[in-house]
Amino acid sequence: DAGVIQSPRHEVTEMGQEVTLRCKPISGHDYLFWYRQTMMRGLELLIYFNNNVPIDDSGMPEDRFSAKMPNASFSTLKIQPSEPRDSAVYFCASSLVGNTEAFFGQGTRLTVV
Amino acid sequence: AQTVTQSQPEMSVQEAETVTLSCTYDTSESDYYLFWYKQPPSRQMILVIRQEAYKQQNATENRFSVNFQKAAKSFSLKISDSQLGDAAMYFCAYRGTRGTYKYIFGTGTRLKVLA
Numbered sequence A: 001d002a003g004v005i006q007s008p009r010h011e012v013t014e015m016g017q018e019v020t021l022r023c024k025p026i027s028g029h030d031y032l033f034w035y036r037q038t039m040m041r042g043l044e045l046l047i048y049f050n051n052n053v054p055i056d057d058s059g060m061p062e063d064r065f066s067a068k069m070p071n072a073s074f075s076t077l078k079i080q081p082s083e084p085r086d087s088a089v090y091f092c093a094s095s096l097v098g099n100t101e102a103f104f105g106q107g108t109r110l111t112v113v
Numbered sequence B: 001a002q003t004v005t006q007s008q009p010e011m012s013v014q015e016a017e018t019v020t021l022s023c024t025y026d027t028s029e030s031d032y033y034l035f036w037y038k039q040p041p042s043r044q045m046i047l048v049i050r051q052e053a054y055k056q057q058n059a060t061e062n063r064f065s066v067n068f069q070k071a072a073k074s075f076s077l078k079i080s081d082s083q084l085g086d087a088a089m090y091f092c093a094y095r096g097t098r099g100t101y102k103y104i105f106g107t108g109t110r111l112k113v114l115a
Helices: none
Strands: A005-007 A010-013 A019-024 A031-038 A042-050 A053-056 A065-071 A074-079 A088-096 A099-104 A108-112 B003-005 B010-014 B019-021 B024-026 B032-039 B046-052 B064-069 B074-079 B088-096 B103-105 B109-114
Touching: A005 A088, A010 A019, A019 A088, A019 A108, A031 A074, A042 A065, A042 A074, A042 B103, A053 A065, A074 A088, A099 B032, A099 B046, A099 B088, B003 B088, B003 B103, B010 B019, B019 B109, B024 B074, B032 B064, B046 B064, B046 B074, B074 B088
Parallel strands: A010 A108, B010 B109
Antiparallel strands: A005 A019, A019 A074, A031 A042, A031 A088, A042 A053, A065 A074, A088 A099, A088 A108, B003 B024, B019 B074, B032 B046, B032 B088, B064 B074, B088 B103, B088 B109
8 A cells, every 4th residue: 555645745825815735645544633833733634434424523623624534435625715823734644443553644844824 | 632742942962972852642532642753854754763652662663762750651762773764754653543633742852963
């Protein structure tokens, strides 16, 4: 398996624009997580899904953020409208309930100018 | 709610020496998993070692070992014979086993290895 695949690797956008980050989890994994990494706050869990259903979105900072998982092999994290304070590295990770390790993608570095 | 605390933002170690990174956590659960992840400059998150809370024996992976103190809720990582390639951010993480399977991370410790 190619591992967790995220796209794009880097994204630069202007304030107010819509941004969509994409993730393909490892085939067969039933949990998918979205994290945001910043220097000040480390790795924050934004939302996670189990079998494509959102389980906990309490980490989503505000209504500008939304996440979907339309099927077992694809998830998106959308920010609309984007703001400079959203600049961070966004990670997607997946895991299998019987296997305790979370596997991470390479992350998307988002810069909002 | 579970929390994970890493109180050392940055640590340094001489090549070939030993260093210990600290981690404490808070939980009301009795069964859970603890992890150390390494994040080199490439940004990739790499699992270093994991510990099941029900196992009293400390986990070991080659030069990496943990000191798991369940009563104290402490989970430190020891790196022996440090190598230049060990330089990275290290994150401690917690995952529960009953109903909530999210991974909660500490803020990380940046490890510098001095030649």
